[in-house]
Amino acid sequence: MPKSKYESIYQTIKDEILAGNYVHGDLLPSENEYTKRFGCTRNTIRRALAMLTQEGFLLPRHGRGVQVIWQPQKGRNIFSLGGIESLREAADRNQVSMKTRVVRFEERICDEKLSEQTGFDVGEHLLFVERVRKINGEAIILDTNYFLKSETEGLTAEIAEHSIYRYLEEVRGMNITTSLRRVTAEKAVKRDYRYLDLQEYDFLLVITGQVFNSSGVMFEYTQSRHRPDKVCFIESAVRKTV
Amino acid sequence: MPKSKYESIYQTIKDEILAGNYVHGDLLPSENEYTKRFGCTRNTIRRALAMLTQEGFLLPRHGRGVQVIWQPQKGRNIFSLGGIESLREAADRNQVSMKTRVVRFEERICDEKLSEQTGFDVGEHLLFVERVRKINGEAIILDTNYFLKSETEGLTAEIAEHSIYRYLEEVRGMNITTSLRRVTAEKAVKRDYRYLDLQEYDFLLVITGQVFNSSGVMFEYTQSRHRPDKVCFIESAVRKTV
DNA sequence: GTACATAACTTGTATAAACAAGTAGAAAGG
DNA sequence: CCTTTCTACTTGTTTATACAAGTTATGTAC
Helix, strand or coil, X not given: CCCCHHHHHHHHHHHHHHCCCXXXXXXXXXXXXXXXXXXXXXXXXXXXXXXXXXXXXXXXXXXXXXXXXXXXXXXXXXXXXXXXXXXXXXXXXXXXXXXXXXXXXXXXXXCHHHHHHHXXXXXXXXXXXXXXXXXXXXXXXXXXXXXXXXXXXXXXXXXXXXXXXXXXXXXXXXXXXXXXXXXXXXXXXXXHHHHCCCCCCCEEEEEEEEEEECCCCEEEEEEEEECCCCEEEEEEEECCCC | CCCCHHHXXXXXXXXXXXXXXXXXXXXXXXXXXXXXXXXCCHHHHHHHHHHHHHCCCEEEECCCEEEECCCCCCCCEEEECCCCCCHHHHHHHCCCCEEEEEEEEEEEECCHHHHHHHCCCCCCEEEEEEEEEEECCEEEEEEEEEEEHHHCCCCXXXXXXXXXXXXXXXXXXXXXXXXXXXXXXXXXXXXXXXXXXXXXXXXXXXXXXXXXXXXXXXXXXXXXXXXXXXXXXXXEEECCCC
């Protein structure tokens, strides 16, 4: 449950947009109308609207109002880059069935080469998890995670089959706060061919990420390799008018 | 020049981080210290810091302070997905030489199929521009743009060789405000092989975008096809602590 | 009728202030 | 010496208010 006012207002308005209450180009109710409806100040409303703007739902226009520019995408499964969302959460939102198979689950000690790749310190004890994600029956995604061993005590392969994030957040009470992601395209390697239904494709869309918890330590390095026809990543940006 | 206080504070602090005044993990001065330094309220400081957090420079930690988590990347040219930045601007920032060659510059009328792809209305008069970008001598990027003809009167092939955005903003006084971007990986097609130095690669990292001006009309559809070894896109995200 | 001023909206920026909640170190107690 | 308590910090949320600036429609003067 959202704990703050602006978060619950954000969620409410977002739900209304996703439900199709507004068509592309419509103006939202004005900020003042929202203050009456939600019983709060303009600041709080503006904060919620700013989040939705950041995510590409809205286009505020000085003096006129706030326009809804969201339109549902079709064809590919959409994973928004705009927020930290686990694959499980994204799959639920896209209403697709996702099955996870853990193919490797072992402890590793970070060496020079791995440190270069992941950003962990040499000698650090890591938990290495490799998972295949089946979406609607097809093996589409190969997920590789390195977790800081010390922060993931109690994590089992069985839990990894479901949602690791849910475990870390709900059971261990960890707060995942910030992540940095890089998007690249890469040639398929042996492991991709071995585990994924690549069809005619010999390349993958790769999302690499470092995740920080609220203690400020980087506790996860992730690589997510996607068959390119089934996914796309969306992002919105707001240019500072110079 | 930044017109608002929070923008100039944002720029000042960002410059200090990029200049290397703080190393990975350092705490920034507290918000209260910044209010004294910049002579403004905490809200204004927080707004500037929020932007830097959004871009992945900072990790604020409740009760402790704001940690700098930025570290310079190496290897690939980085194009941040976090802001609307033209290729020319990104190239300047990465200090690489970029040459642009216009290979097509013609008027088109939007038909059914093009409308499906770009989101423009059928019958709309469009300006179609195709450009090859050479970075450090290699043809790396194939750029395809469809502009609303009515909004780009006076645009010539010669201007397109430089920066279209600079022209639109400085000469035509247009404000580019919001863009929606999709990231995918796609198989190379004939035109890619014809115009780009693809080397052994047979696929591309593709960024597709719709750009809205401050009048709220979508006035540009962009597709940018990149040889995958030379670029990567980075993005930061902040998870709402549930 | 057309042009211009005006009024009533809208969003954008900034200040000021209060309290909540997390952190860390000093002080006090055993 | 160790533990607990308190205090002084930090960031996080929210209210209230004021004014700036862009848009639109209305009404007035010509």
